[in-house]
Amino acid sequence: GENVEQHPSTLSVQEGDSAVIKCTYSDSASNYFPWYKQELGKGPQLIIDIRSNVGEKKDQRIAVTLNKTAKHFSLHITETQPEDSAVYFCAATPRRTGTASKLTFGTGTRLQVTL
Amino acid sequence: GAVVSQHPSWVICKSGTSVKIECRSLDFQATTMFWYRQFPKQSLMLMATSNEGSKATYEQGVEKDKFLINHASLTLSTLTVTSAHPEDSSFYICSASSTAVRSYEQYFGPGTRLTVT
Numbered sequence: 001g002e003n004v005e006q007h008p009s010t011l012s013v014q015e016g017d018s019a020v021i022k023c024t025y026s027d028s029a030s031n032y033f034p035w036y037k038q039e040l041g042k043g044p045q046l047i048i049d050i051r052s053n054v055g056e057k058k059d060q061r062i063a064v065t066l067n068k069t070a071k072h073f074s075l076h077i078t079e080t081q082p083e084d085s086a087v088y089f090c091a092a093t094p095r096r097t098g099t100a101s102k103l104t105f106g107t108g109t110r111l112q113v114t115l
Numbered sequence: 116g117a118v119v120s121q122h123p124s125w126v127i128c129k130s131g132t133s134v135k136i137e138c139r140s141l142d143f144q145a146t147t148m149f150w151y152r153q154f155p156k157q158s159l160m161l162m163a164t165s166n167e168g169s170k171a172t173y174e175q176g177v178e179k180d181k182f183l184i185n186h187a188s189l190t191l192s193t194l195t196v197t198s199a200h201p202e203d204s205s206f207y208i209c210s211a212s213s214t215a216v217r218s219y220e221q222y223f224g225p226g227t228r229l230t231v232t
Contacts, residue, residue: 043223105158
């Protein structure tokens with residue numbers, strides 16, 4: 001089955017700096033890679049996702065890059081703000097049209113944005 | 116759109132009792148629902164996948180007789196923790212997916228914190 005590794009486990013940055021979180025996956029059949037933000041005591045919230053036919057996707061201060069050859073993908077947050085502080089999870093799945101696919105999650109990165 | 120709710124948000128029960136957690140898709144029909152558990156400072160671990168009208172598919176190591184899942188309608192799935200023990204204390208999160216929309220996207224509920232005393 002799929003195995004997703006995520007680094008770093010904790011990340012502290014100053015407000016305004018950039019944050020980068022990296023994930024690697026093992027199953028070459030995986031073709032959908034979402035990123036989730038989880039605040040304390042809440043469920044995960046999708047913040048951005050990317051499919052395997054795209055190398056990069058950006059949404060305001062958040063961007064995700066995918067390298068299918070190396071089987072890794074990264075989350076980039078620019079101009080970080082205190083409200084970005086949370087735990088971030090990457091995930092991977094072999095998406096198939098018409099069916100709901102199981103997600104394999106990374107181990108999470110606790111991001112702390114300091115003033 | 117794509118809102119998923121869970122009830123209750125937190126529950127405390129005594130060891131040996133059973134507790135039911137509800138997961139509802141509020142504005143779409145969920146053909147598939149997933150149940151996860153999450154221990155403090157850990158990742159989400161998939162427990163089971165349920166399709167409306169079918170028996171749930173449990174992940175390896177998850178006791179199906181202990182964690183009863185019912186997906187009776189396209190908007191409701193329930194997880195019942197039977198004969199709960201302190202080690203079942205955890206954060207339980209459901210997600211819902213619809214093949215009618217973006218079948219690969221899962222919409223997560225806010226979670227239910229279970230404490231077994």
